Structures are given as structure tokens and as C-alpha cells.
Amino acid sequence: MFKRLCVIGTGLIGGSIARAARAQGLCQSVVAYGREKNLPNLQHAKALGVIDAFYTDITAALDGVDLVMIATPVGTMQNIFELLKPHWNPHTIYSDAGSTKGSVVAAAQAVFGQVPGNFVPAHPIAGAERSGVEASVPDLFQNRRLIITPLADTDADAVAKLTTFWQRIGSSVSVMSVEHHDTVLAATSHLPHILAFALVGLLGRKDEQREIFKYAAGGFKDFSRIASSDPTMWLDICLANKNEIIPLIQQLKDELSNIEQLLVNDQAEKLFDTFTYARNARQRFLDTLDD
Ligand SMILES: NC(=O)C1=CN([C@@H]2O[C@H](COP(=O)(O)OP(=O)(O)OC[C@H]3O[C@@H](n4cnc5c(N)ncnc54)[C@H](O)[C@@H]3O)[C@@H](O)[C@H]2O)C=CC1
Ligand SMILES: O=C(O)C(=O)Cc1ccc(O)cc1
Structure with missing residues (x-):
């Protein structure tokens, strides 16, 4: 070829x-x-x-x-x-x-x-x-x-x-298109990597870090894997696509604040609905993966 x-x-x-x-x-x-x-x-x-x-x-x-x-x-x-x-x-x-x-x-x-x-x-x-x-x-x-x-x-x-x-x-x-690519990848790749770096950084700074990593259950182990990615490569990606990434960070903060408030106010039903919505959204996403 x-x-x-x-x-x-x-x-x-x-x-x-x-x-x-x-x-x-x-x-x-x-x-x-x-x-x-x-x-x-x-x-x-x-x-x-x-x-x-x-x-x-x-x-x-x-x-x-x-x-x-x-x-x-x-x-x-x-x-x-x-x-x-x-x-x-x-x-x-x-x-x-x-x-x-x-x-x-x-x-x-x-x-x-x-x-x-x-x-x-x-x-x-x-x-x-x-x-x-x-x-x-x-x-x-x-x-x-x-x-x-x-x-x-x-x-x-x-x-x-x-x-x-x-x-x-x-x-x-x-x-x-170039623009659509950068919008989609900001959400599906760039934001999750930033989240992993932030979460692992937060937990890593805690006194009990040895305990945290020792007893990391499946979910955290899976999610923290991408925080082992190359910092140079990710610095470049984040700077290059920051205009798409920054609004998503803001939206994520809003989601976390919402969950925080539901917990503060013991709104169990709404919390259940929040988790159920995400679970169903992921299932819909998996169902359409072959499209
Ligand atoms: N790592 C991944 O999972 C993926 C990475 N990419 C993209 O692929 C590209 C490469 O990523 P990786 O292979 O993971 O990185 P890598 O760090 O494994 O390899 C990059 C290579 O480029 C060389 N390099 C750096 N600056 C150079 C320069 N100025 N001139 C010549 N060589 C230079 C480095 O010495 C290294 O050998 C990046 O643009 C990244 O965003 C795309 C899809 C997945
Ligand atoms: O390790 C992983 O799960 C990744 O997500 C790898 C990856 C990193 C960067 C890309 O642009 C595409 C794929």
C-alpha cells in the first residue's frame, strides 16, 4: 500500500x-x-x-x-x-x-x-x-x-x-468536523482524565493514602488507572482544548453540588433518581455503541 x-x-x-x-x-x-x-x-x-x-x-x-x-x-x-x-x-x-x-x-x-x-x-x-x-x-x-x-x-x-x-x-x-471532534472528545476523554487526576491527587494528599490505595475496590482501581497517564501529553491536550473543557468542568461542579445538597437535605428519593438517570443513560449509550 x-x-x-x-x-x-x-x-x-x-x-x-x-x-x-x-x-x-x-x-x-x-x-x-x-x-x-x-x-x-x-x-x-x-x-x-x-x-x-x-x-x-x-x-x-x-x-x-x-x-x-x-x-x-x-x-x-x-x-x-x-x-x-x-x-x-x-x-x-x-x-x-x-x-x-x-x-x-x-x-x-x-x-x-x-x-x-x-x-x-x-x-x-x-x-x-x-x-x-x-x-x-x-x-x-x-x-x-x-x-x-x-x-x-x-x-x-x-x-x-x-x-x-x-x-x-x-x-x-x-x-x-474538527470542531465536533473537539467538543465530543472534551466530554468523553479530556474531562474524565482531568477528573481522574483531580480525584487521585485529592486522595493521594490525604494522610490515610496508604489505606485508600490498599483497599481500593474495583471502581476506584478502574477509574484511577487513567491518572497514570503521561502528564506532558495531558498538559498539551488540556491547554489545546481548554475552551471546550472549562465549561464542562463548571457543569461537573454543578452536578457535584447538586448531589451534595441532596445529601445535606436527606433527599433520598431525588438522589435515587439522579443515580438511576445516570445508570439508564449509560445503558442507552452502550445499546447504541454498535451504530
Ligand atoms: N496515549 C494514548 O492513549 C493516545 C495518544 N494519542 C496522541 O498520540 C500522540 C502520541 O502519544 P503517545 O504515543 O501516547 O506518547 P508517547 O510519549 O508514548 O510518545 C511520544 C513520542 O514523541 C517523541 N517526541 C516528543 N516531542 C518530539 C519532537 N519535538 N520531535 C520528535 N519527537 C518528539 C517522544 O520522544 C516520544 O517518543 C499524542 O499527540 C497523543 O495526544 C492519541 C490517542 C491515544
Ligand atoms: O487509557 C485510556 O483509557 C484512554 O482513554 C487512552 C486514550 C488517551 C488519549 C486519547 O486521545 C485516546 C485514548
């Missing part, structure tokens, strides 16, 4: 894309670009067989490449576009895996003036709280969703080819 894939950011996502593309025979070779300070990680990626070669020189890294995947934290994307700009090839497909799309498109606009038609913004809704190439696996995207957020000028052939690429590594591909 592709001759040579170049991954920029060989971590959990970049490494998993490389492994999956190789496993499915979607490219003949995989190379990586990285910075000098990241050499040990690139050497490790090569030793693991995730990539065939790595370069700290972007010209060498892009030689013969027909697919570039950017999988670095979203706050680095503008620098990556600056790096790519002098070598931009109209016959190459460029894409990314960033968790926010408005900020990535804005970064491309800032560098190129107009977002190039052969850059296809994308986001795999698959991942983990772990980072780095050692956490990468070839089946990370199996039975998961992948969102493409094309712009009016995005090349339809590039979108079609990238759609096939993601489908062949197991993803179900949806297309939506």
Missing part, C-alpha cells in the same frame, strides 16, 4: 502504528525521525523490530517516504510542521494521531498559511495510560475507532487511502 512509512514520535501510538502497519504488510519499510536526546528510545525501537532505521536528520528520514505519521504530543505539532515544511512533498500523505484536532489544524495553518491538502488530520480512539515504544503493540487499534477530521480542501484520495490504512489495522473509521 505504501513504500515507506516515516513515524515522527516513536512512542505508544507511533510504535503501535509502525508495528500494526508491518504486521498487516501495509508498507515495505518503516523509518523514524527523532531528536538527538531521544536516541536511546530510537535505538530501543530498532532493537525491538518496530522500525527498520532511524534518523535525527529530517532530510534523511523523509527520503523515499510516501506516508508520514506524526505521533508526538499535540503541543509539539507546530514545531513538527516547521521541520517538515521545507521538504513538503505533494505526492506524500501526511497525517497525525493527536488527541485534539483544532490545535493541530491551527498549527498547520500557522506554518503553511493554508493547511496542505495532503495533510489528513486524524485521531485513533485507542490507547492506554502507558507511554513509550516499550508499551506499543500491533493490535492496539483492533476493534477501535479512528476519527478523521478533513477540511474542505483535504485531498479526497488521501482521505480514502488513509481510511483503508486504518481499516486494515483494525479500526472503524468515522469522519467528522
